[in-house]
Amino acid sequence: MTGPAQTRSPLADIAAGVTLFHPRPEHVAALVAAFSVPVPHVFAYDNGGVSLETRAVLDRSDGVRVIGTGDNVGVGAALNRMAEAATAAGARYLLLLDQDGEPSPELILGLRAAMARLSPMQGPAMVGPVQRPVEGRKTPRYPLRRGVPALPGLDPVEFMATSGSLLDLAAFARIGPFREDYFIDAIDLEWCFRAWAAGHSCWVDRATPMAQCVGSGVIRARWLPVAIARQPLFRMETYIRNTVYGWRLAHVPRRWKLTQMAYLPLQTVLYWSDSGYKPAVLGRLLRAAANGFRGRLGRPAGAP
Incomplete structure (x- = not known):
């Protein structure tokens, strides 16, 4: 009591x-x-x-x-x-x-x-x-x-x-x-x-x-005010895939979709440049975007 x-x-x-x-x-x-x-x-x-x-x-x-x-x-x-x-x-x-x-x-x-x-x-x-x-x-x-x-x-x-x-x-x-x-x-x-x-x-x-922080460091663009977190490739793939898939969702505001449609390509190129412009890295990032458009979600390849 x-x-x-x-x-x-x-x-x-x-x-x-x-x-x-x-x-x-x-x-x-x-x-x-x-x-x-x-x-x-x-x-x-x-x-x-x-x-x-x-x-x-x-x-x-x-x-x-x-x-x-x-x-x-x-x-x-x-x-x-x-x-x-x-x-x-x-x-x-x-x-x-x-x-x-x-x-x-x-x-x-x-x-x-x-x-x-x-x-x-x-x-x-x-x-x-x-x-x-x-x-x-x-x-x-x-x-x-x-x-x-x-x-x-x-x-x-x-x-x-x-x-x-x-x-x-x-x-x-x-x-x-x-x-x-x-x-x-x-x-x-x-x-x-x-x-x-x-x-x-x-x-x-x-x-x-x-x-609160994201990733293990920061990747900064040399000529543009764009910065992304440095993180493993499978994380960047998942981020791209899920962001693109979000453009299909009615509850995600149109203004946010338009912002991301402009920003996501810059982030992708910045991550690719940090890899030394490796063709294999770009291929995986583009496939991640395609998976988002197609709604292929779930456990990403390369996840530990």
Whole structure:
């Protein structure tokens, strides 16, 4: 029984979900330490490459439950399984993270407070942190949603990264799951556009920062203001494929499709130039675009 001096934790309705793929033990230890705040449920999805040492760290941690079989099923499937587990556990919200994220009590408390400031009239589906730049890495940028007024400290955005974001599980049930056939890239973008089309919304909390970066470096154009993340070829292929496929979807705004139709060829040429203009690389990138037009999705060739 709760006595008069006892209060319910502000995080009692939150679960956390972390997608793990070949994580380093020190990263996992830092993630576990961040959940010393009273989050009732933490789900770690083993998407492959979780070592015995890392598994021992997880097994020693109170409140952490490892799910997944160790097969790389893709980010979309991992996110969906964690959402299902959090819903079954009775959580109202799910904090989504990857192994490179930097969670903290301030992040969790800040996003929960931001979600509370959004009324049901705004239909919040997801709230994420403002991105803190990391030197030498590409920082994601989230365009503002046109026609939706900002609130004090909160910006409506077209889309945001799932990592570091707080997901409303009731809204998730109405909007539908993340696309598992996308496998890894543009999953958050497609889902957020689908959320807006379904009458929900996505927000960035300007008072809650988190370092977030994409890839292992930055590839910059010499004469144009274009930069992309340096990442493995299969990731670039998947990004191109899923972006092109998104042009077929009615809920992706026409203005975004036109922007990407202009920008994607520049990104493709920039990645190809960084490879030394290898014909084989260009061939794979063009085949990825063709697969997007044809709707050939699923696990990409070369995925580890």
